[in-house]
Amino acid sequence: MEKSIIFSGFGGQGALFAGQLLTYAALDAGKHVTWIPSYGPEMRGGTAHCTVVVGDEPIGSPLVRNPDMVVAMNLPSADKYEPIVKENGLLVVNGSLVKRPIHRYDIDAIVIPANDIAQDYGNIRLANVVMLGALLAATELLPLEVVEQALEDHLPERHKRLLPANKAALHEGAQFARTMLPTEDGFRARAEKK
Amino acid sequence: MAKELWKGNEALAEAALRAGAEAYFGYPITPQTELLEHMSRRMPKLGLTFLQAESELASINMVYGAATVGARAMTSSSSPGISLMQEGLSYIAASEVPAVVVDIMRGGPGLGNIQPSQGDYFQMVKTAGHGDYHAIVLAPSTIQEAIDLIYDSFELAFKYRTIVTILADGSLGQMMEPVEMPEFKEWPEERPGWALTGAKGREPHTISSLYLGAENLEKLNLRLQKKLAEIKANEVRYETLMTDDAEFLIVAFGTVGRIAQSAVRQARENGVKVGLFRPITLWPFAEEELMAMTRRVRGVLVAEMNAGQMFEDVKAIAQGRIPVQFTGRMGGTIPLPDDILPALDTLIDSVRSRNGNKPEPTRAREVSA
Secondary structure, eight states: OOEEEEEEEETOHHHHHHHHHHHHHHHTTTTTEEEEEHHHHSTTTTTEEEEEEEESSOSSSSSOOOEEEEOOHHHHHHHHHHSSSSSTOOOEEEEETTTTTTOOOOSSSEEOOHHHHHHTTTTTGGGOOOOOOOOOOOOOOOHHHHHHHHHHHHOGGGGGGHHHHHHHHHHHHHHHHHTTOTTTTTHHHHHOOO | OOEEEHHHHHHHHHHHHTTOOOOEEEEOOSHHHHHHHHHHHTTTTTTTTEOOOOOOOHHHHHHHHHTTTTOOOEEEEOOOHHHHHHHHHHHHHHHHHHHHEEEEEEEEEOOOSSSSTTHHHIIHHHHHHHSOOOEEEEEOOSSSHHHHHHHHHHHHHHHOOEEEEEEEEEEHHHHEEEEEEOOOOOOOOSSTTTTTOOOOOOOOOOOOOOOOHHHHHHHHHHHHHHHHHHHHHHHOEEEEETTTTTTTEEEEEHHHHHHHHHHHHHHHHOOOOEEEEEESSEEEHEEEEEEEEHTOOSSEEEEEEESHHHHHHHHHHHHSSOOEEEEEOOTOOOOOHHHHHHHHHHHHHHHHHHHHOOOOOHHHHHHHH
8 A cells, every 4th residue: 555645735725734634543553654845935925845754664755746634724725626537536724714615426425614714713723634634534545543653642732622623523524424434426526516 | 764755965964974984065956955964953963073065166276175184074966066066076086085076957958957866877977077087986876775885985085085076967856755773983083194183293295186297296196096996996986777588678867767677667668678778887887797787788879867877878888789779868857668668679679670681790790799
């Protein structure tokens, strides 16, 4: 098994941290994993992304042209990455900021109002963890508990007071994805209807 | 020891400390600045010397100065900064003092950009400064390998009184991977016999790169060449993947070396018998080992993040016996398996059409040759 995931969003939305969290969890689960950020002369408010590759074998290329999964936290990210998700791959979109329908029918899509859910837990900055929860529920990447543990172990010290809220947000994201979880129509039909 | 997640630049810095680095002199430049930052956080606490110099010229000459007293000194930079260090590197080489230099390459020429590149191959592998010498050039393809190589670097530098370069690119500097960090190395208190340690009670040592008079300078050059031959005989490192039954060979180093692993696996799934040859020491280059392999395969593809710099070395080694082709990306673009695989197909096609109606000419001819 080797899966590639791109996390993308506005700078400050926590796309890079969501990717790191998955990377820590993969490490704790004994997987091979790489995390590589977009780096460059980035602009405040510009889009930042990272690529995570998780596998059972040592990772060759840490970058991919067509990722298996994309977590798009804002509209520019959805516009940029929807076209390149691998066929039958998965697109998780922040429905709070992406108001357009999903165009592709050959991929699964979860449209999750991540900002709104995060807001319910008192902090819009939890949106990244909400979306990670949704991603994990919809795939067999890693068990939710491993990521929960990674949160406990690797949430920066200054954010430790937010741990309960982070965990709750992770579960809420997962729960939302499960309510969309497929019957034989899969997520695809869901995306089509939206 | 449990695996930890480290960023490439910081891992290189920490591993250098554990390898015994005592003095670091540097100047910030993306995409290697985290290396300098890690040193600035760690070295004062460890009672070691960290100094942010006013320029790359200053940093390399500070390394030179520290090295003359037998200190384990190092610097790090990225391509344009390394260009500025060329004079100092040449002085260090001529003075035969040990030094470790990390080059986290970025897109060029010129100021270029801060994206990853392998455009410093010529600059670092061919000499790193004017004159007849080579640094030992180590090219890691994973963060663990970067740690392992820099962990050996001071020993190599002191053993041969030479410059050891870690040649990596921005993506390796910026990415994170699970790694195991080694323990701190023990070094003897005593400085090497050649070091400038104060001449009380003995004849003074002289360390200089100025040799007036042709005879003297030729003597130095002959000594350097002898040393290079010794390094060549002892220090070649490389890795191969699926080469046993390979009909085709990809040659790639560093980040492209690991990306090519993915390409090889994908091509194998499609039934193409291809293997990977990944030089780890770019100087000394695994010439004999690669030459032996080029006698067994039908074509070679060189993949790099530049316009084809190592390509020239591979062509020289293959000596025109088989087709050697190149694929690469420049300007900070990383070649992916999707770039390498079509180039491999082109190679296979050209080998087949070259062999035309002859049933199995390439192998037969080479075996009898």
